[in-house]
Amino acid sequence: MTFRQFAFNNVKRNARQYLSYFFSCMFSVAVFFIYAVIMYHPEIDGHDFRENVQRGIMSVEVIIFVFSFLFVLYSTGAFIKSRKKEYGLLMTLGISKKQLNGLLILENTIIGVVSIVSGLLVGIIFANIFIMGFSQILGIEGTLGFYIAPKAVILTVISYFIMFECNSIIVVWTLRTNAVIELFRGMKAPKIVPKFSWILSIFAIALIVSAYYLAATASIMTIFQRMFIILILIIPGTYFLYTQFSVAFISLLKRRKNVYYHQTNILTISELNYKMKDHARLLFFVTILSAISFTASGVLYSAFQSAETEAAAYTPNDFSFLSRGADNVAKMDQEIKKVIQSFEKNQVDFEMTVVDRKMAQITNMDSETWIHLMSYSDYKKLAELAETKIYPLNSEQKTLLMLPYLMSSNNLNIPDSITVQSKNYESQLETVPILSIVNDIYQTGYTIVVTDSLYQRFANVAESEEMYRYAAFSITNWVRHTDIVKNISMELNQDVVSNIDSKADFYNVMKNSLSHTLFFGLFISVLFFLAAGSILYFKMYQDLDKDIEQYKALYRIGLTIKEMKIIATKQIAYLFFIPFGLAVLHASFAFKALQNMLASSIVIPSITLISCYLLIYAVYFFFIRGLYIAKIKKVM
Amino acid sequence: MAMLEAKNISKIYGSKRGIEHKAIDNISLTINKGEFVGVMGPSGSGKTTLLNVLSTIDRISAGVIEINNQDVTRISKEKLAKFRRKQIGFIFQDFNLLDTLTIAENIMLPLTLDGWKVKDMEQRLVKVAKQLGIDSILRNRSFEVSGGQMQRAAIARAIIHEPAIIFADEPTGNLDSKASKQVMEALSDLNRKKEATTLMVTHDPFAASFCERIVFIKDGKLFNQLDKGDSRQAFFQEILNVQSMLGGDTDDFQTVRL
Ligand SMILES: Nc1ncnc2c1ncn2[C@@H]1O[C@H](COP(=O)(O)OP(=O)(O)OP(=O)(O)O)[C@@H](O)[C@H]1O
Ligand SMILES: [Mg+2]
Numbered sequence: 007m008t009f010r011q012f013a014f015n016n017v018k019r020n021a022r023q024y025l026s027y028f029f030s031c032m033f034s035v036a037v038f039f040i041y042a043v044i045m046y047h048p049e050i051d052g053h054d055f056r057e058n059v060q061r062g063i064m065s066v067e068v069i070i071f072v073f074s075f076l077f078v079l080y081s082t083g084a085f086i087k088s089r090k091k092e093y094g095l096l097m098t099l100g101i102s103k104k105q106l107n108g109l110l111i112l113e114n115t116i117i118g119v120v121s122i123v124s125g126l127l128v129g130i131i132f133a134n135i136f137i138m139g140f141s142q143i144l145g146i147e148g149t150l151g152f153y154i155a156p157k158a159v160i161l162t163v164i165s166y167f168i169m170f171e172c173n174s175i176i177v178v179w180t181l182r183t184n185a186v187i188e189l190f191r192g193m194k195a196p197k198i199v200p201k202f203s204w205i206l207s208i209f210a211i212a213l214i215v216s217a218y219y220l221a222a223t224a225s226i227m228t229i230f231q232r233m234f235i236i237l238i239l240i241i242p243g244t245y246f247l248y249t250q251f252s253v254a255f256i257s258l259l260k261r262r263k264n265v266y267y268h269q270t271n272i273l274t275i276s277e278l279n280y281k282m283k284d285h286a287r288l289l290f291f292v293t294i295l296s297a298i299s300f301t302a303s304g305v306l307y308s309a310f311q312s313a314e315t316e317a318a319a320y321t322p323n324d325f326s327f328l329s330r331g332a333d334n335v336a337k338m339d340q341e342i343k344k345v346i347q348s349f350e351k352n353q354v355d356f357e358m359t360v361v362d363r364k365m366a367q368i369t370n371m372d373s374e375t376w377i378h379l380m381s382y383s384d385y386k387k388l389a390e391l392a393e394t395k396i397y398p399l400n401s402e403q404k405t406l407l408m409l410p411y412l413m414s415s416n417n418l419n420i421p422d423s424i425t426v427q428s429k430n431y432e433s434q435l436e437t438v439p440i441l442s443i444v445n446d447i448y449q450t451g452y453t454i455v456v457t458d459s460l461y462q463r464f465a466n467v468a469e470s471e472e473m474y475r476y477a478a479f480s481i482t483n484w485v486r487h488t489d490i491v492k493n494i495s496m497e498l499n500q501d502v503v504s505n506i507d508s509k510a511d512f513y514n515v516m517k518n519s520l521s522h523t524l525f526f527g528l529f530i531s532v533l534f535f536l537a538a539g540s541i542l543y544f545k546m547y548q549d550l551d552k553d554i555e556q557y558k559a560l561y562r563i564g565l566t567i568k569e570m571k572i573i574a575t576k577q578i579a580y581l582f583f584i585p586f587g588l589a590v591l592h593a594s595f596a597f598k599a600l601q602n603m604l605a606s607s608i609v610i611p612s613i614t615l616i617s618c619y620l621l622i623y624a625v626y627f628f629f630i631r632g633l634y635i636a637k638i639k640k641v642m
Numbered sequence: 643m644a645m646l647e648a649k650n651i652s653k654i655y656g657s658k659r660g661i662e663h664k665a666i667d668n669i670s671l672t673i674n675k676g677e678f679v680g681v682m683g684p685s686g687s688g689k690t691t692l693l694n695v696l697s698t699i700d701r702i703s704a705g706v707i708e709i710n711n712q713d714v715t716r717i718s719k720e721k722l723a724k725f726r727r728k729q730i731g732f733i734f735q736d737f738n739l740l741d742t743l744t745i746a747e748n749i750m751l752p753l754t755l756d757g758w759k760v761k762d763m764e765q766r767l768v769k770v771a772k773q774l775g776i777d778s779i780l781r782n783r784s785f786e787v788s789g790g791q792m793q794r795a796a797i798a799r800a801i802i803h804e805p806a807i808i809f810a811d812e813p814t815g816n817l818d819s820k821a822s823k824q825v826m827e828a829l830s831d832l833n834r835k836k837e838a839t840t841l842m843v844t845h846d847p848f849a850a851s852f853c854e855r856i857v858f859i860k861d862g863k864l865f866n867q868l869d870k871g872d873s874r875q876a877f878f879q880e881i882l883n884v885q886s887m888l889g890g891d892t893d894d895f896q897t898v899r900l
Binding site for chain 1: 697699719720723724725726727728730732734738740742743747750751752754755757758760763783799
């Protein structure tokens with residue numbers, strides 16, 4: 007038997023242990039490859055109009071690669087640790103340090119090559135489906151042809167080969183324990199009673215609770231500063247929750263004799279005591295990965311789902327445009343006619359209101375800004391059109407200050423009174439803030455509503471270019487007519503009318519930008535999620551052999567197979583669902599923060615999404631539990 | 643009264659290539675209540691196999707086994723596990739204590755599994771621990787005590803539920819002579835004072851000399867039986883004689899440690 011044969015046989019015989027690790031490697035190779043295929047696809051590579059899309063694919067590619075690197079590094083390290091004893095034995099039999107390192111690197115190379123080859127094969131099978139899905143999402147005319155660029159293959163092979171080699175060298179380097187005895191002890195070393203500190207346990211809870219509080223009370227103004235603080239709180243909080251609090255909790259549980267000494271609890275709890283501590287870092291990792299994955303996909307999916315409601319909140323009128331100055335106002339009727347004709351031709355059911363507005367200046371805390379004035383009767387017409395509540399205005403000393411949706415959710419310092427002036431007329435008005443019912447023009451400021459008589463007085467002194475006219479349309483079922491609105495918007499004479507705004511426009515922009523992000527985001531999320539799952543699977547398998555010894559002994563003293571199943575199920579369930587539950591909790595506070603910023607409810611989309619994850623996770627859990635129990639049954 | 647009765651039992655191991663191996667060949671054996679029986683024989687003669695089938699861990703191919711007047715060859719695996727939990731005590735060569743539990747918890751394990759009340763368990767624990775002289779190490783973890791102490795803890799675990807019969811497979815196999823002596827004294831003490839019925843497989847003539855009766859097997863068949871007379875010294879000598887007759891094991895280092 008040559009040395010190479012020996013290495014090859016080693017991989018073959020350790021196939022079971024290597025299998026999960028191998029599948030994960032293969033999976034990431036396949037994903038990377040599919041992306042490379044899309045990236046180098048001639049029809050995408052050549053497109054210049056989608057620069058941001060290309061950048062998107064590129065960054066996903068980098069993320070996948072970095073992630074694979076860390077993942078493979080972790081798996082290789084864990085795998086090699088689990089075989090320390092075997093290496094110790096080889097060393098007593100006279101294998102040299104150099105030979106052992108050679109063996110490790112050779113083994114890893116074999117695994118690497120096999121996963122690259124199979125990853126490419128799997129990638130080729132799925133690439134077509136992905137190319138089709140991709141062109142659908144990006145709205146590329148027709149579908150892209152099935153074509154695998156040689157560059158994609160070369161990129162994948164080279165980068166992954168280098169990655170596997172680097173990984174094995176890093177692992178070998180970290181394993182440079184020279185003492186045989188240390189290797190021999192490997193896993194067998196007696197387990198020390200897990201220690202914990204009460205202070206850190208409480209600290210962990212405090213960190214998490216304060217992060218939750220910050221998230222739950224965040225608003226669109228504060229979220230960007232808070233996001234960073236929340237991360238700084240939640241990550242160490244989660245870490246200490248696993249390393250300290252969990253151990254503290256179990257030791258409390260152990261003190262409750264009636265619980266602890268109840269049938270199989272003694273086995274489950276005492277075992278968990280050690281597993282929790284052993285697995286603390288792993289569980290932490292899995293929790294953070296899943297939380298990121300839930301939050302990212304939840305936020306994206308919810309935002310995507312709420313595009314319609316958001317469009318409605320930000321754009322009160324379904325379609326609107328404006329003419330500035332008396333000359334343009336005079337020519338506006340022609341443009342309005344164009345719109346009406348187009349709507350009638352396409353059988354769009356609509357209503358229209360045209361109102362006049364006038365520019366004026368206000369003085370507020372010594373600074374001067376331009377605002378739009380509108381008469382109360384025009385306001386009522388618009389409110390009827392938009393089917394919203396009509397606020398009363400019964401005094402010339404009062405004004406309804408229309409706040410855009412974005413501002414209304416925050417307690418801005420709204421002055422109690424403002425001074426409106428136009429040329430030679432001035433009036434002091436008490437403000438009543440209301441939600442805006444016109445499509446706001448952020449460049450020119452707010453719109454205020456004044457009584458008809460006051461408006462008339464201002465209008466009388468207005469200069470020609472201070473006169474505006476605003477046309478607002480209400481379209482029944484606007485989501486179905488976004489294309490017609492888009493087309494007519496482009497046909498309008500931009501010299502005459504400006505500030506063409508529509509729900510359709512907002513909706514399209516949001517949907518388009520989100521659909522790319524959603525695609526990449528979901529993809530990475532799922533990747534993170536699967537990685538979390540395979541890390542758990544890997545750990546289970548590593549522990550399996552040791553656990554089986556224990557079950558064998560217990561079987562003799564009369565533990566039934568049914569009871570073994572219960573213990574095993576409980577232990578696997580803890581490992582799976584504690585991080586899952588915590589990640590969901592983390593994510594729900596992130597959703598709460600998102601909810602504070604959105605008009606529409608994201609309860610349904612976020613629950614839908616989490617349920618999907620739960621379903622995948624449950625299937626995965628039962629699959630692993632099945633494997634585990636089958637293995638136990640087989641040896642009893 | 644017979645505590646264990648095996649009638650014409652055989653155990654056949656079938657290999658994948660269809661070659662069958664008769665590890666136990668038509669053995670009949672009766673152990674009465676309160677007896678301390680040893681099983682000896684050359685390596686590969688079927689001692690462990692015999693112990694495994696008698697203790698219901700493994701199924702026999704033919705014959706009948708009754709323990710405490712209950713036929714154990716015809717009940718389901720699930721019921722067998724419950725049966726063992728109540729009626730059988732086990733002592734292993736490598737102790738098989740769980741290292742996640744303390745010595746006390748290890749000893750109480752069979753009672754815990756059976757759903758006992760905490761108070762009753764603790765009472766029993768104190769009693770058996772005193773009996774075996776391990777009350778000072780109850781709070782320790784298994785890897786913190788010596789081999790002899792571990793084995794005595796394992797014995798405590800085997801008897802805490804007052805089983806009908808105790809099975810021991812090479813209980814002194816991993817121990818030095820001093821610890822072996824302690825363990826064997828503890829077992830024979832239990833046998834005399836508590837009338838604990840015990841079946842022990844061993845290689846060690848010294849350990850075997852604590853038994854009242856030795857059953858020798860060879861190639862899966864009963865070969866010979868020896869009853870203890872008045873003196874343990876003489877019994878020990880007789881055991882050595884039969885062993886040399888059996889062959890195979892004679893090159894064992896049989897230092898006299900009486
Ligand atoms: N699971 C098995 N499958 C097939 N054959 C087996 C199996 N277990 C034991 N045997 C065979 O049955 C015979 C008896 O084995 P057993 O383990 O009972 O011997 P033993 O007397 O305990 O030996 P030792 O003193 O070395 O422990 C041996 O020939 C062994 O090869
Ligand atoms: Mg044996």
